Amino acid sequence: MAVLDEIRPVRAQQTGTQISSLDWDGIKVEVDDLPSLVRLDGGYLDLVKRCQEEAYSEEICRLQAGKWLQKSSSLLSLAPILGSDGLVRLGGCAGRAKLPYEVLHPPLLPAKHQFTATIVRAFHLSLKHVETDYQISFIRQHFWIPGGRELVKRIRRECEKCRRERAKPGEQIMADLHESRLEFGSPPFTRTACDLFGPIDVLLSRNRTAKRRGVLLTCLVTRAVYLEMVTTLSSDDFLLILRRFIGLYGQPRVFHTDNGTNFVGTERELFEDPEVFQFIRRKGMQWNFQPPRTPHFGGAHESLVWSAKRALYAALDEEKKFLRHPTEETLRTMLYEVAGLLNGRPLTAASEDPADLRPLTTADFLNRANTASPPHGTFDDAAGWTFEMEKADN
Structure with a gap:
């Protein structure tokens, strides 16, 4: 300044x-x-x-x-x-x-x-x-x-x-929404879609990198988003992510997954593994695949993958000013921050009338506050930060 x-x-x-x-x-x-x-x-x-x-x-x-x-x-x-x-x-x-x-x-x-x-x-x-x-x-x-x-x-x-990034090719005529998008009266993530994106290079040690991928799970009704990092494409890692997701948001009743090119090579390992389907039967979930080579069937989660990648890559560009590749913890932190950013996006138009309420967001359906606010201070001085927090509590 x-x-x-x-x-x-x-x-x-x-x-x-x-x-x-x-x-x-x-x-x-x-x-x-x-x-x-x-x-x-x-x-x-x-x-x-x-x-x-x-x-x-x-x-x-x-x-x-x-x-x-x-x-x-x-x-x-x-x-x-x-x-x-x-x-x-x-x-x-x-x-x-x-x-x-x-x-x-x-x-x-x-x-x-x-x-x-x-x-x-x-x-x-x-x-x-x-x-x-x-x-x-x-x-x-x-x-x-x-x-x-x-x-x-x-x-x-x-x-x-x-x-x-806003340059768009020709758009297709949109068909009627699937019944999973129109359900009402159910908790968030009752009908959930899943997709993977990446890979993203992360720094493990000096001069040693590895590829990590992001997992996106979205509610087909409220459009809420959960992002997590997966180390490998094994069924065990995917099950751990699914268990963490269920521990936070509850068990989905219907699970939709992409069957496009990004899942063809891993479909057998992820979804035909006996451990995965034993877990699905025990939880009582219904797992639905969309037809092969039909990405337009999964537009609900494909559009959110595009939004998540756009925000994530913009954040990675800022991190590359300090490190060529982010660490695993840095990537996981940025995925959580991007999820908070997406869950704070408005679902309704912002009115010009100051008497109107603020736009409705997906975080409102999750009964959570918007986490995209700028920080109120720095953590350089821990004692000063503790003093400010004590003043705020009093």
Whole structure:
């Protein structure tokens, strides 16, 4: 982040507000700066103030004077308030809710300002190039950008990686959904689909690597995701993953698997092994195969494999700045984080009305909180972190 040498005072007049110019091109917000940004630490409070003063100078003058906003103001429908820190914040009628002040009244940022675009670009990189609704709903937990959807779309259009990955070939006409996708009244993962992806090179020791694969299990109804790393394609390793999955989410009633090219060489070892089918009969599960060479039959899990690989490979690119190959624990950790990222994706559209509820996510069906939030601090100083946790508990 660039350091401001001087911020000249704002000179307010009755006819308008004159603000000294600032080189916003020199202001950089990196992914590591996001925790400080959402807490408005390290000079970010002054930057947000300056950004609001350049865009909402007339509104700030009227709020400071205790006057109503003009009917032509773009912030009139948001009922803005002036916080104790001098920031223009989102208003509303939920002020008595037992939620943090920053959540009820996030600061407003102008969509056409360069500093706002810099912040959105940092969130875009932090969330691993996610879709528009996911990103706008996540940003609104910390900042409210009027008309921010178009800004997020523009940032995604300008991102070279997003343009490359969003290139699509011709699409096929979608058939009717399978009955497994339309079941209701059952717990999550009652109908589960499984698929493997990879291989991914991991570092075992110095100058020694091995290939590991990822296993994706998804609920066909709620679209929840569970990701795990498998060391080999043996039936024993697959059974251990299945047992861990059942221990966390319960036993599926129907299990669907891919029968494409990635399973042809391992089908006998994975699913025709007597131990596997003895385990299936003991648990009372029904195992269904899709026809050979029909990947479109498994579109429910194939699309999630694509989403998981896109987020995972983006995270691996960041890790390669420090290590050429990730370790097994690093890969397993990233798979868990990607699963939390996918389970936090919105299933409904993000509304522009601040009075509406946030979008529904798959984590809501699992009765879990969204785990894609940025960390609230670093673990460099263990004593300091313990002190902060004790203050939060008290």
